[in-house]
Amino acid sequence: MISVQVPSNCPDYRVHLALVLKSGNLASFDPQVIEFLDTFSKTVLLDEVTRQLPEMAVVAHWARKAHTLQLQAAFDEMRGDRLWVARGVALHFAPANVDSIFLYSWFLSMLAGNGNIVRLSQNRKEQVEVLLRALNLLLQQERFKVIQERSLILSYEHNEEVTQTLSESSHLRVLWGGDESVRRLRRVPMNPLASEVVFPDRFSLAALNAAKVLALNQDQLEELAGRFCNDAYWFDQMACSSPRLAVWTGDPASCCSAQDVFWAEVGQELANRGLKYPEVIGVNKLVSAYAAAGKGFADAIRPGITGPISRIHLADHANAEFRQIECGGGLFFETEIPDLSQLASLLRDRDQTLSYFGFERGDLLSLVHCLPTRAIDRIVPIGAALNFSAVWDGYNLLQAFTREIDLQ
């Protein structure tokens, strides 16, 4: 069963697909696209319901004109005199877990000048429906006709035939989702001319310099704890860039004291925010912690495992598999190393965001030079882990969504 979400008056997706395919590219950062995104932003921020949703408020903030013009300036600076044009029609598969991702993916591709097809999950929350209604109302306006002709948002149960039709029609395929969906979708061939950008499951971690944490005064410590809470708890620790491992650097005694003060402050911050998970989350954490211990990933489970901060000490010989324990709600593996240069050996291909506190740029640069094969795509200060950036998972998205014409 195929349901077309945008445009709302389309009875058959193939009819609108044909229109998207023949409408042609726009210039990058077309003023009509910038205007559309700005109007979308205002709609979300003025709506009583949508503006209450932090996630939507962040997208709306991202889509406002002041920000897209900044993106344009950065884009222009990066391409210089080179000719970067749209790739054609982009096909996006949105993830089921993070609703706002389809907007970023679609908007950036639109800014790059592409036509877009977005496949949404069948399993959508009410807030997405609200958003789709708003988008449909906007796209009915005559001034956004160029966008309407170049956008098709639909949803269907897994159906290889439809995925194949859409994949054959597109010039770019963007896959967001878990490893399983990425594997499944990748089995469907694309148009030979098409390229692909893939965002599978990732793992993220935080590195903290114990001595620097111990040197903080109370205000600074509170600020650090607050930033860490944003990274870890805003999306219940289920965002791919939320830290699930805390690596401490320093001698064992400093690490131990730094952990005590840091986690106590995080606990205080969570209490101030009134964080209270449903009781079953505590049981989930107990199951995850015991499973980690039973499989040999953990050598110590701290008391209070069912509370908001659940700390599990990584066993010395834990292999990369501990990353598969996806519990959420504030379950942290922890380990200590003498200094940042030892971090590289702990990292794996799956690792995406390293958020840090207390390291110099030089230390981080040295780390970058000894990273294993595919590990780490983002290194950001603690507090910035969740900020969506046009550079994601190693791709500069605007660059990946365009192609370069060689004019000699």
Place this chain on the structure above:
Amino acid sequence: MRAEIAKEVSGHNPYAELPRAKASRFLEEMNALTASHAERCCAYRRILDAAFGGSVSFKRLSEHPALPVRLFKELELCSVPSDKVIKTLTSSGTSGQRPSRIYLDQETAIAQAHALARIVRSFVGDDRLPLMILDHPDVLKDRKSFSARAAGILGFSQFGVDQVYALQSGTLEPDWNLIEGFLLKHRGKRILLFGFTFILWQHFLRAAEDSGRSLDFSNSILVHGGGWKKMEASKVSTEEFKRRLRSCLGIQAIHNYYGMVEQAGSIYMECEEGYFHAADYSEVLIRNPRTLDATDAGKSGLIETMSTIPHSYPGHHLLTEDLGVVYGADGCCCGRRGTFFRVLGRLSAAELRGCSDTYKVPS
């Protein structure tokens, strides 16, 4: 020591032990099981090391470590070599989840059957009664890997003679001719009825009500179990369930039991007063779901169940996701000793899914 314990609990009534005597015996048995599983099950040993500093001996039952029931879905927990496993019990995993796998060796399987017999006989008597299973025979098809339902049916078969299945395979509709024939044949005799709560509600009681047939089960004793989870969705209370069983089928003696495949055998039978009782094989504790602190009698919380039966897997102390209240260790009006309690329902499930807005931390 084991033989001594066995002798102590082998009396006829499994609800006779005085609370103080039971408390010390039970703690001793739990500690012995913990030490033994820690030696034989590597995953269990690692959990004790990580969460309990490697300790295998505890001063109070409330300090004794419980494994969350769901852990049996995540880990292979077995304390005997695989060639000693004679039977594997599985729990129904909800969609996307692996089922629990419980490994039984000869000793544990016998101990389960023995415990079940002593407990159930204390309710239905020592004579084998004509048995009607309120289910269909195909549940038992796979003899190596047992569902909780199959294990229950098989366990209860030992208390009956002339066993029949009331439901037809495939359609799950009652076989009225067979049922009426069975009642006629055993008229005047006591009959044992056994079934899974939801199945008997959905496919037997409601079908009987709809059929308008007059069926006289007034001389029978019904034992049912399997949980109230599915019943909650159909909005039937225990009282209504019993009332309708009485008014439609005339069944007077109705005993629910609380049990789980992870601790098969040492079930908790519901007494005439409507309380589940711990027999001398088992004990329950209630914990605050947030802190896991043991709570006082009369306060609701997560039910922890203990059993002296599991020898082939470390399932002697489990934290369930059921909510309940303990009312006391002795003094139930039914006359039985043993901690008596009620089950209130299940801890509601919740899913964290990234940008979930349900339990959002305000930024």
